[in-house]
Each structure stands twice: as C-alpha cells, then as structure tokens.
Amino acid sequence: MGFLADSLSRIKPSATIAATNKARELKAAGRDVIGLGAGEPDFDTPDNIKEAAIKAIRDGLTKYTAVDGIPELKQAIIAKFKRENGLDYKPSQVSVGTGGKQVLYNALLATINPGDEVIIPAPYWVSYPDIVMLGGGEPVFVGTTIETGFKVTAAALERAITPKTKWFIFNSPSNPSGAAYTHAEIKALTDVLVRHPHVWILTDDMYEHLVYDDFTFATPAQVEPALYERTLTMNGVSKAYCMTGWRIGYGAGPEKLIKAMATLQSQSTSNPSSISQYAAVEALNGPQDFIPRNNAVFKQRRDLIVSMLNQARGLTCPTPEGAFYVYPSCAGTIGRTAPSGKVIGSDEDFVTELLEAEGVAVVQGSAFGLAPHFRISYATATDQLEEAGRRIQRFCGNLR
DSSP: OOSSOGGGGGOOOOHHHHHHHHHHHHHHTTOOOEEOOOOOOSSOOOHHHHHHHHHHHHTTOOSOOOTTOOHHHHHHHHHHHHHHHOOOOOGGGEEEESSHHHHHHHHHHHHOOTTOEEEEEESOOTHHHHHHHHTTOEEEEEEOOTTTTTOOOHHHHHHHOOTTEEEEEEESSOTTTOOOOOHHHHHHHHHHHHTOTTOEEEEEOTTTTOBOTTOOOOOHHHHOGGGGGGEEEEEESTTTTTOGGGOOEEEEOOHHHHHHHHHHHHTTTOSOOHHHHHHHHHHHHSOOTHHHHHHHHHHHHHHHHHHHHHTSTTOBOOOOSBTTEEOOBOGGGTTOBOTTSOBOOSHHHHHHHHHHHHOEEOEEGGGGTOOSBEEEEOOSOHHHHHHHHHHHHHHHHTOO
C-alpha cells in the first residue's frame, strides 16, 4: 500500500495551470515568453468592486459567514438570475463557493456514486473529468468536430445516455473552444433531456457575458422550464467582472441538492472569503457598463488572432462566438520537422516546440479531449497578442 490515496492516481494536475507555471518559470529565468495559457482577463477589477471590499474590511466584516454565502450575496444572485435569465430562485436554492470550480466539485461529489456516468462534450474544460473521477464516477465523452463548431448534437447526446447516466455537463460559451449555443441549439438538446428524467443537467455559464457579434446567450433551465427541477445553473464573477483571484462562484438549483452541497462545504472549506463576498454583491448589483466596453476589446483581439492564425501555414482557426479562447487545429503541421530537428507527431509536440523555438506558451488540445488542436487565451494585452501571432506564423513557416 502506498501512502497516497488510490483515487489520486485517477487524476492529473491541471494542464492549463501547468502551461501558465511553465511560462512563469521561463520568464523568471530570463526567457522572452508570451503566456497565452491562462484564462484570465488582463483588465483590472473595477474600482467600485474594490471599494466595496475595502469598506467591508473597514466595517469589520471579516468574520465567518454562513457556510454557503451571506444573505446579501444570495439576494444579489437571485436578482441576477431573474434579471438576466428569467429564472426564479429562493435563498435556499442558492450556493456560493470559493470559485465556480468548488460549486461544480460540491455538486458532483455530493451526488456521484461509483459507476455513475457523467456525459461531457469534448473539447472540455480540463477539470470536469478529473472531478468526476475523484467522486468515483465515469466520464463519458461525446466528441465534437471543427465542422460542427465544436458543438454537441442532439443525436450524439441521445446515443451517450444510458441507465447509468447521472449528469450532463453543459458549458456555453465554452472553454476551450469559445463555442456558444444558440437558443435553438440548446432546445434540441433539452428536448432529448426531457425524455430522460434520470439525467441531471449541470450548466457552466461562467462566460455568459463574454459573447460577440450580437449573439444572444441562453441557459438550459431558461430554454426548457421542464428541466428546472434537475438543473444546477453555475456561474461566477471571475471572468466578466475581472475577479479571478477573488474566488467567488455560485450555483442555483433544487433545494435538496443545494443543502447536500452545503453539508459537503461545511466539512471542507466552510465559507468563501467574507471580503470577496461583499465585493461580489457590488459586482452583481452595481454598474455593468464596463462589460460591453471590455467585450469590444476582446472582440478586436479575437478577430486579430483568428486572422493571424488562419494565415499561418498548417493552421485552421474558426471564429468563436464567445469566451476569450480560440481553438485552432494544427493537423496541417503533423509530420513536419521543427527547427530543433524534432518531428511534430502530436499537438503536444507542436506546443512544446512552439515554446522552445519562439517563446509562446499555449495549451495542447489533447488536455481538453480533442486533438490535434491547441488553445490560446486572447485575454492578454493586444500588442503581446499580435507579437505572439507573428511568432506562431514564423514557427509554422519554419517547419519543414
């Protein structure tokens, strides 16, 4: 018997965090590295949100709170769901965690029994399958293609459902592809789910506000009210509000699930930071005008990097509807030889050689369950992004 738990052997460290750390290490060692690995806006947290946190500190609001969120934040979340999604919840149906990841973790750990299946469209955020496996469940991957815009079809979802299916994880706009589902596309999926009452729906709406070109966001419980009683709608303040380090995520769903999640949280982290919670109240209730301003910049960056990638030899990059990622195919570079003399046999080789030759850090598509691709986060300064695009073009041009 080894010292470490057997369950740890089923999971691996986050590939996106690994890419970011590698870029940091190389920078610290003096290398000229542009890191495009982290899904983190480069904009600062708005001042009104910072001031709310400072006021909370000055007012002595630095004690333990209710395990799964202060009443003021739960009310702000309830108002947000009503205002933006047409969904009605009570405080007992709302859970606040230390980031969206904890909300997902709590929901899955509180419900999965050994052998339960969780359907995850690929490409997927790197943490979904690992959290499922930690809980003793089995991830069931449903592949998508660049031709379908990286979106799962109703027919593919139907085929994946078995009597063992417990959850369907739905992420739109998507990390890593930026794909966002229209109302009609969601309706096609919810029509399938209505026919399978044993399947619960876990929606990750973290990128809700990051959509472009007049795209209209919708979430499954809003599209199909019949699924309300078995949907956990998860969101947070990290991305749209530029609050990644504040660590506040939230979810709303059936009372029995929320209560089970609170029980789990009471024996793990207890409450999220009180100061971050008061900041999040201001984020949700305060002015929202900076979001479209930031989005205008993200859209410019998206268009810039998509154009530059499509001009690189051997790369193909669709234009995503949302989030701040692009997910180009590097299939056209496989079998070519890098400047180091190494033959590129996979997207992992591509990413490694790109970092070595040109100092651009991206994340390999195999980490997200769909290869040969790689993910770029364009939530970085525009001049840096443009320079990275030039370096990627040069790297691809130098492959023989």
